[in-house]
Amino acid sequence: MATSVVPPQLAQAPPPEPTRRRRVRHKGAIVGFLGPFVALFILFYLTPIAYAVWQSFHKVEREGTFGKATEVFAGFSQYTRVLENGDFWASIGRVLVFFVASIPLQLGLALLFALLLDSPLVKGKSFFRLAFFAPYAVPGVIAAIMWGFIYSPQISPFPQVADNVDLLGPGLVMFAMVNVVNWVYTGYNMLIIYSALQAIPKDVIEAATIDGAGQVRIAWSVKIPAVAPALVLTGVFSIIGTLQLFNEPRVFQSISSAVGSNYTPNLMVDATSNIPDYYFAAAMSVVLALITCTLSFTFLKLTQKRAFG
Amino acid sequence: MAVLTTRRRRSAGALAAAAAMILVAACGGGDGDDDTDSASDACKPAADGEKVELTFTSWVPGMQKTVDLWNKNNPDIQVKYKEVVGGNDGTYQAYSNQIKAGTTGDIGMVEFDNLASFRLQDGLADIGACEPMEEAADKFVPWTISQVSFGEEGSAYGVPMDIGPMALYYRKDLFEQNGIPVPTTWDEYYEAAKKIKALGATIGDFPPDQPAWFTSLAWQNGATWFEDDGGTWKVSLNDEKTTEVAEYWQKMLDEKLLDTVPGLGDPQWNALDNGKEWSIIGAAWTTKLLENSAPKTKGKWAVAPMPQWEAGSNAAGNWGGSNAVVWKSSKHPYEAAKFATWAFSDPEALALNNANGGQYPATTEGQASLPALTEGLPYYGGQKVWEVFAQASEGVDPDFQWGPTMTQTYSDLGNGLGKAVNGQATIADALADAQQKTVDTMKAQSLDVTE
Numbered sequence: 001m002a003t004s005v006v007p008p009q010l011a012q013a014p015p016p017e018p019t020r021r022r023r024v025r026h027k028g029a030i031v032g033f034l035g036p037f038v039a040l041f042i043l044f045y046l047t048p049i050a051y052a053v054w055q056s057f058h059k060v061e062r063e064g065t066f067g068k069a070t071e072v073f074a075g076f077s078q079y080t081r082v083l084e085n086g087d088f089w090a091s092i093g094r095v096l097v098f099f100v101a102s103i104p105l106q107l108g109l110a111l112l113f114a115l116l117l118d119s120p121l122v123k124g125k126s127f128f129r130l131a132f133f134a135p136y137a138v139p140g141v142i143a144a145i146m147w148g149f150i151y152s153p154q155i156s157p158f159p160q161v162a163d164n165v166d167l168l169g170p171g172l173v174m175f176a177m178v179n180v181v182n183w184v185y186t187g188y189n190m191l192i193i194y195s196a197l198q199a200i201p202k203d204v205i206e207a208a209t210i211d212g213a214g215q216v217r218i219a220w221s222v223k224i225p226a227v228a229p230a231l232v233l234t235g236v237f238s239i240i241g242t243l244q245l246f247n248e249p250r251v252f253q254s255i256s257s258a259v260g261s262n263y264t265p266n267l268m269v270d271a272t273s274n275i276p277d278y279y280f281a282a283a284m285s286v287v288l289a290l291i292t293c294t295l296s297f298t299f300l301k302l303t304q305k306r307a308f309g
Numbered sequence: 310m311a312v313l314t315t316r317r318r319r320s321a322g323a324l325a326a327a328a329a330m331i332l333v334a335a336c337g338g339g340d341g342d343d344d345t346d347s348a349s350d351a352c353k354p355a356a357d358g359e360k361v362e363l364t365f366t367s368w369v370p371g372m373q374k375t376v377d378l379w380n381k382n383n384p385d386i387q388v389k390y391k392e393v394v395g396g397n398d399g400t401y402q403a404y405s406n407q408i409k410a411g412t413t414g415d416i417g418m419v420e421f422d423n424l425a426s427f428r429l430q431d432g433l434a435d436i437g438a439c440e441p442m443e444e445a446a447d448k449f450v451p452w453t454i455s456q457v458s459f460g461e462e463g464s465a466y467g468v469p470m471d472i473g474p475m476a477l478y479y480r481k482d483l484f485e486q487n488g489i490p491v492p493t494t495w496d497e498y499y500e501a502a503k504k505i506k507a508l509g510a511t512i513g514d515f516p517p518d519q520p521a522w523f524t525s526l527a528w529q530n531g532a533t534w535f536e537d538d539g540g541t542w543k544v545s546l547n548d549e550k551t552t553e554v555a556e557y558w559q560k561m562l563d564e565k566l567l568d569t570v571p572g573l574g575d576p577q578w579n580a581l582d583n584g585k586e587w588s589i590i591g592a593a594w595t596t597k598l599l600e601n602s603a604p605k606t607k608g609k610w611a612v613a614p615m616p617q618w619e620a621g622s623n624a625a626g627n628w629g630g631s632n633a634v635v636w637k638s639s640k641h642p643y644e645a646a647k648f649a650t651w652a653f654s655d656p657e658a659l660a661l662n663n664a665n666g667g668q669y670p671a672t673t674e675g676q677a678s679l680p681a682l683t684e685g686l687p688y689y690g691g692q693k694v695w696e697v698f699a700q701a702s703e704g705v706d707p708d709f710q711w712g713p714t715m716t717q718t719y720s721d722l723g724n725g726l727g728k729a730v731n732g733q734a735t736i737a738d739a740l741a742d743a744q745q746k747t748v749d750t751m752k753a754q755s756l757d758v759t760e
Contacts, residue, residue, distance in 0.1 A: 061755045064540040066428050066459075066713070069755075081753065154570075154579050170731050255571060257517040257731055260724030275717045276405045276430070277753060 056283035078283035087262045099242040102178040110189035115219050118197040133187040144251035147180045168256035177248045189234040196230035232303045236296050243292045352439035354643045361644045363388045364414035368395045371665025386644045408432035413636035415645045420631045422711045429713040434635040436646040437465035445650035448672045452707030467632030468649040469671035473592030474701035475626045480587045481611040498616040502566040513588045516572025517730045520722040525626030527551040528709045535712040541757040546744040555736040569730035578602035592628035593698040597667035600688040612694040625701035714750045721746045
């Protein structure tokens with residue numbers, strides 16, 4: 001069997017380690033190159049996170065109708081509010097359903113398109129590669145507005161569909177949004193998988209062909225195992241992306257009465273910080289970040305053995 | 310790192326929020342560290358010969374022209390104007406962050422319903438004792454003054470800019486051709502709705518995404534959602550008057566007599582322009598909006614007073630309207646008040662505001678004598694529509710008060726109204742839910758609340 005000789009790691013052999021002396025000699029340059037990044041990273045990434053965590057442990061105190069606010073330490077009380085907030089957990093549940101409805105289809109299609117582009121049977125590869133990827137160049141908000149326009153009764157260019165099927169009603173609106181998300185991200189994920197396919201050494205494919213394997217067999221036994229790490233990567237991206245879903249429901253909020261300001265966790269954080277109840281919003285963000293981390297790492301752990309051997 | 314890029318990609322707003330947080334962090338908590346000066350002490354004109362520069366933000370189209378006129382005539386008090394997006398579209402969030410960071414500038418724009426919220430954030434200067442405001446206070450429609458003073462004698466947390474008294478815009482041609490009388494009461498409105506339904510159209514829209522619209526309907530019926538009861542907030546979103554309004558519209562929804570598309574957007578404008586909806590209960594500012602958004606039906610429209618709960622009365626709701634507020638961090642409240650009172654009560658300025666931005670003034674004299682407001686409008690078949698709004702303005706209940714967490718109240722009420730038009734719940738459920746969440750949110754702000 002040809003598969004047994006393919007070490008998937010081969011595709012990403014690390015570059016040779018630079019020697020210690022060289023590293024020391026270029027210390028100045030390293031600091032010079034990394035410095036700006038590290039400074040910005042601390043300033044715009046770590047500091048806001050630290051500030052959010054700090055805020056989530058506080059609350060305001062005041063007296064009277066318009067009493068002046070004083071910020072006081074509140075322990076875990078904001079977190080208690082989050083845990084007891086039915087709307088927040090309902091929004092988490094909604095994005096999990098959204099995930100189940102969109103990701104298998106999205107990644108399945110991405111893998112299929114990538115395999116088709118990689119197969120010698122398809123002509124005009126660069127055209128299709130660009131065509132599949134093009135939607136990703138459309139900003140998410142614009143994509144949502146465009147599809148929203150297509151879905152809306154009375155203004156849709158496809159009134160036969162939009163007037164008769166309530167795509168924006170409570171029953172179907174989630175799938176209407178799943179379609180927008182998949183339309184945008186399938187091509188993006190396809191490119192990641194496709195570049196992993198490119199890294200498979202030609203002689204492995206040749207060996208399999210000489211062994212008598214057809215294109216489907218090669219795809220199943222050689223290519224898919226080889227791109228498993230890329231699939232896991234896109235999977236993790238998708239978990240994070242879905243939990244942080246914001247653009248699409250935010251746009252659909254203005255055209256569908258079935259999408260409220262508490263539809264997804266991120267929408268809810270946004271609405272809460274507009275009240276403005278920064279402390280509660282901060283606690284929600286922290287909880288959401290923890291859930292995202294937990295799910296991503298669980299997914300990695302579950303798939304790591306299979307994908308990375 | 311991959312995680313970082315994905316996050317960046319998916320939520321563009323995060324970066325802006327992060328930047329705002331840095332600002333806030335850098336400036337330290339601005340809360341509770343400045344002394345409260347009494348307004349009269351703080352509100353003094355600058356020394357003679359000192360040049361004052363003020364900043365002013367608003368989203369009224371063409372406001373720059375009013376500012377230019379002021380700058381030409383007042384070399385010592387120069388105003389720098391900046392146009393921003395509508396309050397709920399992002400400017401309120403920016404204001405909130407600026408209040409925390411202490412960078413609000415001098416004059417901003419806040420709608421009536423959000424005034425309490427910004428006062429709660431301790432962002433507004435009380436200019437009630439500023440000389441220019443004291444002198445101008447009598448010029449404004451009385452209920453607008455009680456809105457900006459929160460019922461406290463001599464206080465003013467803003468200068469009323471414009472108001473939105475409501476009326477019924479209707480397709481005169483369609484009502485006449487079909488022999489349907491223009492409704493003057495809500496009962497007649499219901500009867501008319503049934504007849505129009507039979508003709509394959511609807512009398513109007515129930516926009517689930519416009520909780521402020523529904524609020525105005527409750528306001529018309531004398532609802533009191535919020536009361537300041539000696540330091541304690543009394544919240545009653547589902548009081549008797551509101552329940553009456555809710556039941557009425559629930560009946561209309563149950564019998565499918567209304568359209569339920571989102572309001573003030575293409576779906577509604579198209580329906581109005583195509584004769585699918587025959588009327589809209591709108592505010593004074595809807596005049597220009599309808600004209601621009603439904604151009605095909607020019608000349609076929611007319612405006613009548615809002616339908617009444619009791620025949621013969623003159624009660625109107627108010628939808629929208631704004632104030633020029635002087636921020637607490639302003640170093641020149643006197644000059645800021647001087648500019649704001651001029652810009653929104655001087656006849657010349659009001660004429661500019663109306664011509665460029667379609668503003669309906671909040672001053673009694675402005676409403677009565679502004680040339681632009683006494684002419685007939687071609688879009689409305691030559692009708693002098695402003696007379697209807699002047700009359701409506703007198704019928705607005707002056708006692709209605711707004712809550713201090715109105716953004717939240719609106720968003721929860723809007724979520725509930727969405728479920729109501731989808732048949733998943735009722736308007737009464739929406740009110741009960743918004744009531745509960747408003748009380749919870751206010752308690753989280755450490756306010757004393759009773760129901």
